[in-house]
Structures are given as C-alpha cells and as structure tokens.
Amino acid sequence: MQAQSSMPTWRAYVGCRTTKERHARGRGIVMYEVPAQGPWIQRHIAEAGENPSFLCMHPGGQFLYTVHGDRDAVSAFAIHASDGRLTKLGSWSVEGRNPVHLAFSPDGQWLLAACYATGNVSSLPVLNDGQLGPVANTLSLPCAPGPLQQHQKGSHPHQLVFDPTGRWLLVPDKGSDRVFVLTLHAGTGELKLANSTEFPPGSGPRHLVFNAAGHHVYLACELSSQICYCHFNKDTGQLAVVQTLATVPPESITGNSAAGIVMANEGSAVHVSNRGHDSVASFEIHTSTGQLASVGYALTGGRTPRFITMTPRGDAVVAANEDSDTIFAMPAPQPVSTEQPTPATSLLARTGSPVCIVFTKERS
Numbered sequence: 551m552q553a554q555s556s557m558p559t560w561r562a563y564v565g566c567r568t569t570k571e572r573h574a575r576g577r578g579i580v581m582y583e584v585p586a587q588g589p590w591i592q593r594h595i596a597e598a599g600e601n602p603s604f605l606c607m608h609p610g611g612q613f614l615y616t617v618h619g620d621r622d623a624v625s626a627f628a629i630h631a632s633d634g635r636l637t638k639l640g641s642w643s644v645e646g647r648n649p650v651h652l653a654f655s656p657d658g659q660w661l662l663a664a665c666y667a668t669g670n671v672s673s674l675p676v677l678n679d680g681q682l683g684p685v686a687n688t689l690s691l692p693c694a695p696g697p698l699q700q701h702q703k704g705s706h707p708h709q710l711v712f713d714p715t716g717r718w719l720l721v722p723d724k725g726s727d728r729v730f731v732l733t734l735h736a737g738t739g740e741l742k743l744a745n746s747t748e749f750p751p752g753s754g755p756r757h758l759v760f761n762a763a764g765h766h767v768y769l770a771c772e773l774s775s776q777i778c779y780c781h782f783n784k785d786t787g788q789l790a791v792v793q794t795l796a797t798v799p800p801e802s803i804t805g806n807s808a809a810g811i812v813m814a815n816e817g818s819a820v821h822v823s824n825r826g827h828d829s830v831a832s833f834e835i836h837t838s839t840g841q842l843a844s845v846g847y848a849l850t851g852g853r854t855p856r857f858i859t860m861t862p863r864g865d866a867v868v869a870a871n872e873d874s875d876t877i878f879a880m881p882a883p884q885p886v887s888t889e890q891p892t893p894a895t896s897l898l899a900r901t902g903s904p905v906c907i908v909f910t911k912e913r914s
Contacts, residue, residue, distance in 0.1 A: 560584040560862045560909050561634045564870065564877065565598075565605040565616055567903040572620070575875060575902030578602060579616065579627075581634050582899060584862065584909065590877075590899045596636040599625060603905040604857075606652035606661070611910045613639070613680035615661060617649035619905075624649060624663055626680050629910065642682045646670045651709045656716030660686075660739050664721065669693060669705030671721060671732065673739035686739030693726040697751050698773055702726070708772075709757045714764035718744065718787040722755035724772055729755050731787040747789040750774065759813045759820065766840040768820045768833075770811040775803050777811070777822050777833065779842050795842055797822045797831040810858040812867065819845070821867050823855040829891050830858060830867050830880060847891035851878035857906045866896070870904035877904055 562584050566576025578598040582590035601619035608615070614627045614636060623643050627636040646665025653662045654676070661682060663672045670690045675683035693705035706725035713720065719732040719741075730746045749755050754773030760766065760782070767780040767789060779793040797808045806826030813820050820842070822831045832845040852871025859868050866879040879896040 559586075560911060562590060562899075563605055563607075563614060563636075563908050563910070564899070564901055564904050565602045565906040566901060567601050567603050567619065567872065567905055569600050569620065572601065572903070574601070576904070577902060579605065579614070579636060580899075580901050580904075581636070583634075589897065592899065592901070593633065594635050596627065596638075598627070598636070598638070599623075599641065604649075604651055605906050605908045606654065607908045607910055608676075608680065609654060609658045614908070615652055617644075617652060617663065619650065620648050622647055622649070622665075624652065624661070624674070624682070626682055628680055634910075634912070639679070639681050642674060643685065644672045644674070645685045645688050646672055651707075653710035653712065653719075655734055655736065656712055657736060659736065660734060662710045662719065662734070662741075664707040664710050666706050666708060669707065669723075669725065671707060671710065671719075671741055673734065673741055675739060687741050689732065689741040689743065691721065691723060691726070691730055692743070693723070695725055696727045696754070696773075698754070701754060701773055702752075708755075711758055711760065713782065713784065713787075714760055714762065715784055717784070720758060720767070722758055722769060724754040724756055727751055727753050727755065729758070729769065729789055731789075744787050747780075747791075749778065749791070754807075756808060757811045759811050761813065761817050761835070761840065766835075768811060768813070768842075770797070770808045770822045772807045772809065775806045775808050775824065777808070777820070777831070777842065779840055781840070793841055795833065795844055798824050798827045798829070798847070802827045809856050812858050812860055814860055814864065814867070821858060823850065823858045823869060825854045825856065828853055828855060828871075830855070830869060848880040849891045850880065851897065852876040859907050859909075862909045862911075868898065868907060870907055872903055872905055875902050875904065876900055877907065
C-alpha cells in the first residue's frame with residue numbers, strides 16, 4: 551500500500567505592519583505551511599511594501615492582494631503553485647487614504663477598497679493576469695461624525711461585505727455610526743448609495759458577517775464593545791437591529807475595543823475579538839430565530855488581536871496578536887458559570903506585528 555503524502559494541505563499568508571509610525575516589527579507578507587497538527591512552518595517572506603496589513607485572496611486562489619495601510623495604494627501578487635512564493639505584479643492607487651479592507655465583486659471582475667481616512671470606497675477592474683486597472687469609480691460616504699471626536703472625525707469605512715445574493719454591498723462605518731448599503735454596476739464599476747442604518751451614537755460599527763441564508767447579520771461595534779444581531783431584508787437591503795450584547799464583561803469595557811468577527815460551525819456560533827481584554831468572545835446562534843447567547847471568553851495568548859479567522863478545518867479560532875508578535879489558536883469556549891476566560895491553547899507562529907491571515911489550498 552502506498553504511503554500517504556505528509557505534505558500539508560493548506561498554506562497561510564500573514565499580512566504584517568512594517569512602519570515606524572505603527573511601532574511595527576513586520577517584514578512583509580509571511581507564508582507558512584499549515585500541517586494537520588502543531589505549529590506552522592515558515593517558508594517565505596515577501597517584502598511587500600509598507601504595511602501590507604489586510605490581505606484578500608482572489609476567488610481562483612492564484613493571486614493575492616494587499617492594502618498598504620496608512621498609504622494610498624493596493625498591490626497584487628501572483629502565487630507560485632509549486633511553493634507558494636509571491637511575485638509582485640504591481641501597485642495601484644485607490645484614490646483614497648489608508649485603505650483598510652478589500653473585497654471582490656461576486657463575479658470576481660472588480661476589487662473594492664475601503665479607505666478609512668478619506669471616507670470613500672473605490673472600485674478597480676481585475677484583469678485576466680491578476681493585475682488591476684485604474685480606479686473606475688469612487689464614492690465618498692456621507693457623514694455626520696459621531697460623538698467620540700478622537701475616533702469619529704469623519705466617515706471611516708472599515709469593511710466591505712457583499713450579501714449572499716451579491717446584490718448589496720454593506721459598509722460598516724465607524725466614524726458615522728452607520729452601516730451603508732451600496733450597489734455596484736457590474737459593467738462599469740459605478741458605486742451608488744442605496745440606504746443606511748443608524749446605530750447608537752458612539753458605537754462605531756466595524757466588521758460584520760452574514761449567515762449562510764443571508765437574512766441575519768452580526769455586527770461588531772468597535773467603540774461600544776458590542777455585537778448586534780440584525781435582520782437583513784434582501785429585497786430592500788435594509789437592516790433592522792434585533793438584539794445587542796456586550797463582547798466583554800462590564801468591568802472590562804473601558805479600554806477595550808471590539809475588532810474582528812467570524813462565523814463558525816456552519817452558522818451555529820459567532821466569535822468577536824477584543825483588543826484590550828485580549829480575548830475572543832463566543833456566542834451561540836439560535837438556529838431558528840438567529841438570537842445570540844453569550845458562551846464565554848478565550849484569551850488569545852497575546853496583545854491586540856486585530857483580526858481573527860477560523861482554521862481551514864473549522865476546528866479552532868485563530869487570532870493574530872499584533873502587539874505580541876504571535877498567532878494563537880483556541881477552541882471555542884465552553885459555557886461556564888463565571889466570566890473567567892479560558893486560556894489560548896496552541897501557539898502556531900511568531901512573526902512581527904501580524905494583522906491579517908488568509909488561507910489557500912496547495913495545488914499540485
């Protein structure tokens with residue numbers, strides 16, 4: 551009988567901050583092999599320019615894209631099938647400052663960028679060779695700044711998420727305490743504002759996820775350390791808030807900010823990362839109503855877990871601890887009678903100022 555290959559099935563790419571302004575220690579985009587068990591194996595580092603801090607994988611898995619945080623551009627890389635190395639294809643202006651998030655249109659023909667500092671969303675065409683064309687359209691979001699002047703000086707879009715139908719593009723805006731809903735013209739890349747939903751003053755909507763059916767939305771509010779469950783109307787694109795829960799114990803809200811959010815276990819749970827409390831809060835989802843029930847907290851093993859994701863096998867939450875230079879995995883916390891968090895269980899990697907993690911399958 552032929553022995554099975556011991557080669558890993560997945561690769562992980564980690565975007566890291568690199569600049570002195572961010573007190574960063576990163577060197578670029580780090581590629582790891584992901585074995586079935588145990589720590590990741592570092593293979594390559596791509597010097598990807600300043601602050602490749604959010605990564606987005608092309609749907610085909612052949613190209614990787616990154617923002618340049620605090621700057622005004624995005625870059626594209628080709629992924630070598632044999633060893634996962636990255637070859638830079640080029641950089642393109644997004645006509646805005648501090649791009650923080652990227653998303654592909656449902657057909658993969660457009661790359662959308664959220665520009666945090668200038669409050670706009672831009673669309674760039676994706677070419678067949680993975681390169682980008684110049685900005686086709688940019689939309690400035692309307693803003694009545696929220697009450698927390700330090701964080702809400704203007705519109706600050708922080709994420710871009712298409713609903714499962716692909717008709718609506720949702721944009722949580724930390725600066726205006728709103729979630730904007732846009733449409734994208736598939737032929738021209740034109741962006742239009744369809745509607746928006748207001749959230750409590752000073753809440754700071756940051757990141758959201760849909761359930762698979764597309765009628766439930768779960769939103770992490772950065773400034774109020776809360777998660778909101780909302781009903782989503784697929785016909786109109788409107789959100790309606792149903793439930794709000796804290797992501798940290800009451801005594802830990804001061805000095806904390808909610809950050810990443812991820813759906814897990816085929817829609818039965820959702821997790822939110824907390825910077826300050828340095829934990830992941832877990833919530834069970836009632837399958838019929840969509841209502842949330844708090845489960846508990848797991849420590850992330852380090853400081854400032856900006857982004858979280860699930861392992862490719864879906865068996866654990868992975869947190870990038872930006873200020874501790876570590877990546878940890880932790881199982882979802884079990885229900886407990888106290889609010890004491892459970893410890894992180896597995897150190898996966900050490901690298902300077904990790905921010906974002908994306909996975910891709912190896913290709914033979």
